[in-house]
Amino acid sequence: MDIDSLDYFSDPLLALDPYGLLDYLAANKPVYREPHHGIVMVTGYEEAISVLRAPDIFSSSTIVAGTDPLSLFPERPEGDDITGYVNSHREYLPQNDQIVSADPPSHTAQRALLMGLITPKRLKENEEFIWRLTDRQLDVVLPQSPVELMTAYAQPYTLLVIADLLGVPEEDHPGLLGLRGGGQMPGAGRSDTGHRRSTQGHNTLEVFYDYFVARIEERRQQPRTDILTGIALAKFPDGSTPEPIEVARIVSNLFAAGQETTVRLIGTALKRIADEPETQATLRANRELVPRFVEEILRTEGPIKGEFRLALKTTELGGVPIPAGTPLLLMNGAANRDPRQFGDPADFRIDRPNARRHLAFGHGIHTCPGAPLARSEARITIERLLERTTDIRISPEHHGPAGERHFNYMQTYMFRGLTQLYLEFTPKG
């Protein structure tokens, strides 16, 4: 494979089907400096874990800063340790006020506000309410056939669930949806392929801040039982109370950034169920396998292909020298297919014993705090759909007949997800 000729960051064919390249890299070049942009692509599982466990060396500051992050600074920092320079120039980087781009100790303080908010225990207690929202949105979708699932189901559904968990009243949904158009994380739903720098929309979640500052202040005055109250009353580890805007930034991220990825997860999962009658039959006969099915979807084709890190100190990774200032693309979507960790990694196996060891939600300090919610939403959607239908099919009218299907994927090097998924249903009864 002549990998040096392939530009992962601009080739539209690689956005459509990245896994040939990623599987090759994970198996043969787990740490690979690609020649087009000088970016070190980390595709090996152990190597990815090493990066994720060393935030003092591999900073998240450039997580969405594009392929030439140092060009965003007034000058290019030099030397074997650029920690000081980066820390004093963070305002030049996109999404610099968001927890995803923070490093310790700032990250540690912000993350403390999220502790215990979205947990399996809490979601179990709220399971019935998530089922109700699921059924409510399926009521809209099931009478239509074929129907485009992403727009008609996945997007409104994920919004309903997070809004309800946060305690955002229904009359505010349309206004927030309108804001969301300008409030997505860079790369979500739009092209971030190519050399264009993501300097526009510096802190794109700002559109939500005023709204949530007001809600945080309300909850501090009049506490309720919702998650928003929990985060409004949370304190920093040193016991101090955060400013409402500090809380609003994190809530905005919970509200906006997590949804897009869950939408894609639901799409990918339903595509496989609809396109593989055997898999669908297995799940219909063995509902208890649904959680494992979701994990294997996350492992083989998770919504995040990769995200940037920046080497703050000169180091080495998997035998490859990494000078300070090197941009790395940490490829969760490739590490999950590393044959040293997962045998026959391209095979989709519901019974894979170690499927949950995937890195789809990251690892270490930045592990996705919404993971339990994403898992619940995907699982309950599948369970309710199987319960309420006797058959789920891909629409041949939109995607072609079996064996000759065509699907469109997001044109981005960061995310993996269908742009549309047209399904047909045979409702039960």
Add this chain to the structure above:
Amino acid sequence: MESTVHREIRVDRSLCMGSGQCLWYAPNTFDQDDNTVAVVIDQHGDPEEKIQAAIDSCPTQAISIVPKGEPDQS
């Protein structure tokens, strides 16, 4: 190793997010229940350094080591 005899590993179930990362480092000490919340299956299932790595890696800091017999605060 007197210190390991008198200590107890605790998981705060209201903090645990079910990431399962403790199992990666100390698979003989931790497991996950049906709701994916971490549980301690063996207080001494792995070498102390592996257990410590599991505690350090927990993204929600839900695992702690307390002196044996200390009242449960969670």
